[in-house]
Amino acid sequence: MHKIEISDVSLTYDDDGVIYNALDRMNFSVEPGEFVSIIGSSGCGKSSTLSILAGLREPTSGRYLIDGEVSHGTGRNRGVVFQHYSLFPWMTAEENIAFGIRQAFPDTTQKEAAEIAREYLEKVGLAEFEDKYPYQMSGGMQQRTAIARTLAMQPEILLLDEPFGAIDARNRILLQDLLLEVLGKEKQQKTIVFVTHDIDEAILLSDRILFMDKKQISEEFIVPFDRPRNREKIFQSQEYIQMRQALLSCFFRGIREKIGGEEVVL
Amino acid sequence: MTTAALQEKKGIALSWSAAEVMKAMRTIQWFIPHILFAALLALVFTPGADEATPVGPFLAILAISEAALLLNRHSRPLSDVMTILYLLFIVWEIGTTKAEDVNLLLYPSPAKVFAIFASDWQKILEGIRSSMYLLGVGFTAALVLGVLLGIVTGSVPRLRDSLLPLAKVVSPIPPIIYTPYAVAVLPTFEIASIFVIFSSIFWQIYIQVALSVANIDQKLLDSAKTMNLSAAAMFFHVLWPYCLPNIMKTLPLSVANAFMVLTAAEMIGATSGLGYFVRYYADFADYTRVIAGIFLIGIVVSALNYGIAELERKVVRWH
Numbered sequence: 001m002h003k004i005e006i007s008d009v010s011l012t013y014d015d016d017g018v019i020y021n022a023l024d025r026m027n028f029s030v031e032p033g034e035f036v037s038i039i040g041s042s043g044c045g046k047s048s049t050l051s052i053l054a055g056l057r058e059p060t061s062g063r064y065l066i067d068g069e070v071s072h073g074t075g076r077n078r079g080v081v082f083q084h085y086s087l088f089p090w091m092t093a094e095e096n097i098a099f100g101i102r103q104a105f106p107d108t109t110q111k112e113a114a115e116i117a118r119e120y121l122e123k124v125g126l127a128e129f130e131d132k133y134p135y136q137m138s139g140g141m142q143q144r145t146a147i148a149r150t151l152a153m154q155p156e157i158l159l160l161d162e163p164f165g166a167i168d169a170r171n172r173i174l175l176q177d178l179l180l181e182v183l184g185k186e187k188q189q190k191t192i193v194f195v196t197h198d199i200d201e202a203i204l205l206s207d208r209i210l211f212m213d214k215k216q217i218s219e220e221f222i223v224p225f226d227r228p229r230n231r232e233k234i235f236q237s238q239e240y241i242q243m244r245q246a247l248l249s250c251f252f253r254g255i256r257e258k259i260g261g262e263e264v265v266l
Numbered sequence: 267m268t269t270a271a272l273q274e275k276k277g278i279a280l281s282w283s284a285a286e287v288m289k290a291m292r293t294i295q296w297f298i299p300h301i302l303f304a305a306l307l308a309l310v311f312t313p314g315a316d317e318a319t320p321v322g323p324f325l326a327i328l329a330i331s332e333a334a335l336l337l338n339r340h341s342r343p344l345s346d347v348m349t350i351l352y353l354l355f356i357v358w359e360i361g362t363t364k365a366e367d368v369n370l371l372l373y374p375s376p377a378k379v380f381a382i383f384a385s386d387w388q389k390i391l392e393g394i395r396s397s398m399y400l401l402g403v404g405f406t407a408a409l410v411l412g413v414l415l416g417i418v419t420g421s422v423p424r425l426r427d428s429l430l431p432l433a434k435v436v437s438p439i440p441p442i443i444y445t446p447y448a449v450a451v452l453p454t455f456e457i458a459s460i461f462v463i464f465s466s467i468f469w470q471i472y473i474q475v476a477l478s479v480a481n482i483d484q485k486l487l488d489s490a491k492t493m494n495l496s497a498a499a500m501f502f503h504v505l506w507p508y509c510l511p512n513i514m515k516t517l518p519l520s521v522a523n524a525f526m527v528l529t530a531a532e533m534i535g536a537t538s539g540l541g542y543f544v545r546y547y548a549d550f551a552d553y554t555r556v557i558a559g560i561f562l563i564g565i566v567v568s569a570l571n572y573g574i575a576e577l578e579r580k581v582v583r584w585h
Binding site: 051054055056074075076078079080082084086087088089090091099100103104133134135153159 | 485486488489490491492493494495496499503504507508510583584585
């Protein structure tokens, strides 16, 4: 049975009488424990897809199944990390995580939650930042805290919406490695859907890459590299170069169609 | 003498004179309020028109402000404030006790006004207690209801679109206008003034909170939703802290408004309180006590605002 199944899902917005089609009969599935990236140029509908997976929006038509059952609304089985503003500004790093834990597991005492929160902060390398408020932390540290909070709530499915999109190149690499490392240490294998527009990030992190175009999945790539992965080795391999080329041509096909096909001379 | 030695000497001479000018200016500035203080003391002890009043309370006030100045001797603003204050006191002291043919009933000396604080302290405390009680009840009710209804209104689009326009019509009516009617209609003066204080603060907080909640960052809301927060957690851990900084920012203004309304109400129908104190003695042409009452209200409002600023510093730590 698929962990996630999206079948014939369409999503239309009614923006003051103007009907806008965000997703058009989209189909895909994710297996238990699989790391799937959704990639595509901006406006292709990848964030709409994630908001449906998160339960923030209901599909206009089609079915969204988790473990074979129709899913409505948000749920404790899923955890989401957004690009911005995931953390509550009025809580310290530790309080943010402990608050998440107490929401997911109401029986946890304040003290236990604080202890678990510190454990997770240590896992993401922020052991000394427990008392910092989000405004006192860099974007990278905030995202690490957000990841720690989502993991501490122990969802089966992890949804990441361009979590490193606003982070500079060097810290991005550090965070990608950290994400792989932390996920490797989790007891239960998470099912992950990762939205990005960065080809290298998608290849490095995922088992499978779904390319989105025209409001549906247009191509699928299986990433052949074994885990744990070594960034340098992968980037030098022939498979990587070919896959990167194929993904790039997916992007460019979309762009060429948008600006008028073959006639355009660049 | 070698050129080097000459240059050195010249350099020293130059920097020395510049530094000296700076230092002298600073010393003079530092001394100004203290010189004024000494002048004020001399004036108080010089025989004048008002010899009957005990000068103790006035001297005590002066001693306290001088001590505060000496304790914070590096604070330029405090030094300037005290300079102005001492100048005002000197003008007041000379104008009332040292000038000729001054009507001391209309223009009481500072010593006389401050003596009231010593002689009438029980009445003053009772007045503060009574005013603070009315203010406290009205204020708390307005805060609790304003935040509660504001959050509900702000988070339900239909309520927001219908209630906010109404609130914007009702809220600009100055609550002082209700006072005579409220005093006439409501069973006791106490209830009437609590009602008027309540309505002077409620709208401000209600509209502020409703607008804050209505404009909350969608991303923050999405993040909260994906964490499956209970309604209570959403209210107490997301919406309430989200509004808190804005509420704290409007509080000083709200308190000032409420105080204005309160003292006005007390002047109309109360039998105790700070506004009553002023009006009661104005009826007897006891302007010494009237001025003391005005000073007292200034002190109480300042203390309240100081308390609010401290509270804000303690409560809002995430900015």
